[in-house]
Amino acid sequence: MQEFEKQVRAARGRQAELAEVRTKLQAALHARLAETGEAERDPKVIELRAAIKALQAEKYDLDQGLSAASKPTHTLSAE
Amino acid sequence: MAAYNKFQAFVENIAEKVHNLQSDAITAALTATASAPVATNSVLADLTQISYTNLSSRVFTVTTSAQSSGTYTWLLADLTLTASGGAVAAFQYVAIYNDTPTSPADPLIGWYDYGSALTLLDTETLLIDFTTSTFTLV
Numbered sequence: 001m002q003e004f005e006k007q008v009r010a011a012r013g014r015q016a017e018l019a020e021v022r023t024k025l026q027a028a029l030h031a032r033l034a035e036t037g038e039a040e041r042d043p044k045v046i047e048l049r050a051a052i053k054a055l056q057a058e059k060y061d062l063d064q065g066l067s068a069a070s071k072p073t074h075t076l077s078a079e
Numbered sequence: 080m081a082a083y084n085k086f087q088a089f090v091e092n093i094a095e096k097v098h099n100l101q102s103d104a105i106t107a108a109l110t111a112t113a114s115a116p117v118a119t120n121s122v123l124a125d126l127t128q129i130s131y132t133n134l135s136s137r138v139f140t141v142t143t144s145a146q147s148s149g150t151y152t153w154l155l156a157d158l159t160l161t162a163s164g165g166a167v168a169a170f171q172y173v174a175i176y177n178d179t180p181t182s183p184a185d186p187l188i189g190w191y192d193y194g195s196a197l198t199l200l201d202t203e204t205l206l207i208d209f210t211t212s213t214f215t216l217v
Contacts, residue, residue, distance in 0.1 A: 073199070073205070074203070076207050077080045077208045078191050079081060079083055
């Protein structure tokens with residue numbers, strides 16, 4: 001159980017990190033869009049969007065994993 | 080904590096090479112409140128099992144099967160039973176049996192009492208949490 005709880009803690013930490021990075025990337029994207037207005041052709045915008053997409057994919061997998069690995073509904077503690 | 084209850088025939092089966100507790104397929108059997116196991120049950124057919132529809136695998140992994148200073152320890156890895164696709168029939172007792180031997184077929188080992196009837200609803204889980212040993216032999 002200790003190993004399981006350690007893994008869940010690590011996954012939650014990574015989840016928080018990803019949320020923070022996503023916020024920063026989105027702020028950068030919005031700033032770039034406001035600055036250039038050339039959304040579709042601007043390589044920086046394309047790069048930022050790709051980075052956000054990749055991050056979202058990792059976060060989705062993590063969310064799913066954490067949901068599945070959440071605490072058991074019931075426990076039978078066998079002596 | 081749920082106490083380990085021994086089926087009496089188990090000790091004779093150990094002595095008469097029915098079990099290989101390191102490599103055999105050790106499995107959980109669930110019974111309802113009205114069908115409590117008793118110590119004189121000896122094989123799986125003696126138990127009235129619930130329907131396992133919507134329940135995940137009931138096969139345990141043996142973590143430890145070894146002696147140290149003459150004391151044999153048998154420990155099963157924790158097993159999570161999960162309801163998937165719907166609820167699972169209510170049960171109260173978790174029995175452990177050996178699914179490998181054919182004579183006698185499916186000999187019983189021991190059982191635990193959850194304490195009350197339990198219905199696992201869809202996606203709910205029951206963690207069978209073993210501590211330091213499932214049983215020891217001295």
